[in-house]
Amino acid sequence: MSSLAAADSHSAREPAKVIQPAWVRTMHWINALAMILMIMSGWQIYNASPLFGFRFSHAITLGGWLGGALLWHFAAMWLLMVNGLAYLITGLATGRFRRKLLPITPSGVIADARAALTFKLAHDDLSKYNYVQKLLYAGIIAVGIVIVLSGLSIWKPVQLQWLTALFGGYDVARYVHFICMSAIVAFLIVHVLLALLVPKSLRAMIIGR
Amino acid sequence: MGRMRKLLIPGVDKKLLVRDAVKVMPDLARRRFISGGASLGALTFLTGCNVVDSDSADRMLAQISKFNDAVQALIFNPNALAPTFPESAITKPFPFNAYYDLDDAPEVDGKTWKLEVRGLVDNKKSWTLDELYQLPQVKQVTRHICVEGWSAIGSWTGTPLRDFLKLVGADTRAKYVWFQCADTEGYNSPLDMASALHPQTQMTFKFADEILPRAYGFPMKIRVPTKLGFKNPKYVISMEVTNDYKGGYWEDQGYNSFSGN
Numbered sequence: 340m341s342s343l344a345a346a347d348s349h350s351a352r353e354p355a356k357v358i359q360p361a362w363v364r365t366m367h368w369i370n371a372l373a374m375i376l377m378i379m380s381g382w383q384i385y386n387a388s389p390l391f392g393f394r395f396s397h398a399i400t401l402g403g404w405l406g407g408a409l410l411w412h413f414a415a416m417w418l419l420m421v422n423g424l425a426y427l428i429t430g431l432a433t434g435r436f437r438r439k440l441l442p443i444t445p446s447g448v449i450a451d452a453r454a455a456l457t458f459k460l461a462h463d464d465l466s467k468y469n470y471v472q473k474l475l476y477a478g479i480i481a482v483g484i485v486i487v488l489s490g491l492s493i494w495k496p497v498q499l500q501w502l503t504a505l506f507g508g509y510d511v512a513r514y515v516h517f518i519c520m521s522a523i524v525a526f527l528i529v530h531v532l533l534a535l536l537v538p539k540s541l542r543a544m545i546i547g548r
Numbered sequence: 549m550g551r552m553r554k555l556l557i558p559g560v561d562k563k564l565l566v567r568d569a570v571k572v573m574p575d576l577a578r579r580r581f582i583s584g585g586a587s588l589g590a591l592t593f594l595t596g597c598n599v600v601d602s603d604s605a606d607r608m609l610a611q612i613s614k615f616n617d618a619v620q621a622l623i624f625n626p627n628a629l630a631p632t633f634p635e636s637a638i639t640k641p642f643p644f645n646a647y648y649d650l651d652d653a654p655e656v657d658g659k660t661w662k663l664e665v666r667g668l669v670d671n672k673k674s675w676t677l678d679e680l681y682q683l684p685q686v687k688q689v690t691r692h693i694c695v696e697g698w699s700a701i702g703s704w705t706g707t708p709l710r711d712f713l714k715l716v717g718a719d720t721r722a723k724y725v726w727f728q729c730a731d732t733e734g735y736n737s738p739l740d741m742a743s744a745l746h747p748q749t750q751m752t753f754k755f756a757d758e759i760l761p762r763a764y765g766f767p768m769k770i771r772v773p774t775k776l777g778f779k780n781p782k783y784v785i786s787m788e789v790t791n792d793y794k795g796g797y798w799e800d801q802g803y804n805s806f807s808g809n
Contacts, residue, residue, distance in 0.1 A: 387696035405696060406802035410609040413616050413804065496693065497630045497774050497809040498623055509691060509699050 358465045358543040363435070366426045367544055373422060374523065376401065376415035381520060383408030390517055416490070423483060439468055440477045448474050462537050479526050486519035613804050620806040626742055630773035630809065633689045638756065639700035642692075644763045645777065647733075654730040654783040658767050664786035667726075670717025677767050681753065683707040683715075688748060690773040692780070693809055695798075704771045705754035710745045718789045720745060726794045727770055730783035737781050737796035739772065740806065748773045751784075776807040 359367075379401035386394045387405040402408030430436040447470035454460040455471055468476065492503040492512045506512035534541045542548070644650050662674040687705040713720060725744040729735035743749060752771040753760055760766045765782025772780050778798045788794075799805045 384697065388694070388698045406798070407609075409695070409804065410613055410802060414609055414612040417612070493697075495623075495809060496691070498625060498628055500628070500631055509693065513697060 356466070357547045359547050361547065362429055364544055364547060366422055366429075369418065369422045370426070373415050373419035374527070376411055377419055378520060378524065380408040380411035380415065384412060385517070390514060413494075420487060423487065427480075427484075436477075436480075440473050443470060443473045443477060462540070465540055465543050475526065475529075479523065482519050482522045482526070486516060486523065489516040489519060610802075613802075616804055617806040620808045621740060621742065624742055624774070624808055626746055628774075630690050630748055633691070633701050635689060635703065637701045638689060638703055642700055642702050642755070642764070643698070645694060646731075646782075648731065650763055653762055654732075655762060656730050656767055656783055656785075661767050661785070663768065663784065665716055665788075666786060667788040667790045668719035668722045669713075669789050671715075673716075677753075680707070680751070680768070683712065685753065686750070687754075687757075688750070688771075688773070690748065690771075692773075692777050694777040695803060695807065703756045704750060704752045704769075705757065706750040706752035706768075706771065708747060709749045709751055709770065710747065712751055713744065713789070722789045723791045724789075724793065726788045726790055727781045727784050728786045728788075729781050730785050733797070735781060735783075735797045736794070737779055737799065738794055738805070739770070739775070739779065743772060743774055743808065746772070746774055774809050776803075776809065778803060779807050 379399065382395035383400035383402045384405060386400065400408065402411045451460060451470040455469075460469060460471075488502060489506055489512045491499055492506050493509065493516060496503040496509045496512075503509055503512055506515050534544070644653075646653065658677050662676055663680065664674050665672055685705050685707055687703060689701060689703045691699050691701050693699045709725070710720075713725070718725075720741060723741055724738045725741065726738045727736060739749075748771075750771040752765070752769040753767070755761060755764045760769060765784070768784045769782045770780055770784055779796075793805075796805070
């Protein structure tokens with residue numbers, strides 16, 4: 340009896356445990372949409388004056404031409420900025436960032452990276468991030484902040500000239516903006532692959548559990 | 549996809565309907581409509597849903613661009629000066645950039661050219677180049693930033709536009725100064741009054757201490773360091789002080805109208 344009761348209460352408690360609260364899920368998917376719009380329109384803008392010896396295929400860009408891409412980019416930027424700001428404020432105010440992402444220790448990152456690469460990393464408790472996750476999630480938040488700031492300094496190099504100067508001038512800010520985009524795309528590929536490898540993590544980001 | 553379904557209306561000839569629809573679209577809108585469709589398709593593919601149909605997306609984007617005009621006008625600081633650079637920083641050669649090749653650039657005869665001044669001004673007299681050259685000039689070395697993303701530092705010399713506007717008795721409470729240019733397609737561009745009155749906004753007659761060459765807009769260019777390059781008209785033939793938004797060559801095709809730096 341007692342063991343049955345224990346099992347009951349266990350199974351009753353289990354589904355109630357929310358791994359990703361509603362605000363995280365909502366902001367995550369708004370951010371995903373905003374990022375895709377920004378990246379695809381950004382590639383079309385890049386094509387107008389490439390920094391390197393290549394252009395992005397028209398099939399994966401948004402806007403059709405420079406003017407259309409700029410309209411998308413400067414529309415989606417509001418979605419990205421407002422949502423991102425709300426995410427940062429909520430993450431800091433609720434203590435979620437501190438709880439979930441800290442501390443990050445080099446030894447922890449090395450041990451978990453080794454475990455991940457030998458497929459020995461456990462995913463039993465999705466509410467606790469491993470050290471590799473902590474590092475990547477904290478890192479991508481930082482990259483997100485830098486890409487918005489470098490974008491603002493390219494957009495407003497006179498009105499926000501102190502910010503542009505901080506990045507080393509207009510031309511350097513363009514490279515910073517591009518490198519941040521590359522980091523986000525690289526993160527996105529790994530992030531999506533790992534979510535597909537551990538499908539319950541994807542489920543948690545959709546229905547919360 | 550929704551667009552295709554709508555075209556399949558029983559009893560309506562598809563071909564005629566499309567032909568009528570295309571007739572009411574201006575040339576560029578047609579071109580953009582087609583090219584825009586391809587990338588919207590890619591987005592639809594990526595997100596797995598039909599995010600938008602082209603028409604309502606275009607309308608929404610145009611609305612947001614107007615909102616962005618207002619935001620930029622709001623954060624525009626009339627006293628914030630564009631950074632200036634030493635002569636050693638000047639980009640050589642300074643790029644020629646236009647929708648036409650250099651060979652097709654307007655060739656203006658400086659002897660017969662006159663600047664027409666229209667609209668809300670006290671003195672509507674036209675100005676010859678010699679008369680304009682008499683006005684006090686200043687030199688500034690600033691960064692020209694193209695809407696395409698590249699930038700180049702150049703040296704421009706000329707008369708501050710705000711001094712000229714004062715001289716001709718312009719109503720500076722008006723919303724825009726609208727410029728028209730000499731090229732065949734009739735390049736034009738509106739400049740909001742706050743930017744027109746900015747201390748660095750200049751009627752430019754010289755590039756790198758030489759009379760403005762044909763490549764850079766002889767006989768007169770409007771240099772606005774607080775705006776993207778396409779809002780710096782070349783080969784200017786007239787300016788009009790007006791409260792009406794008269795559109796512009798690139799603005800009408802979708803570039804953001806304020807496009808401030």
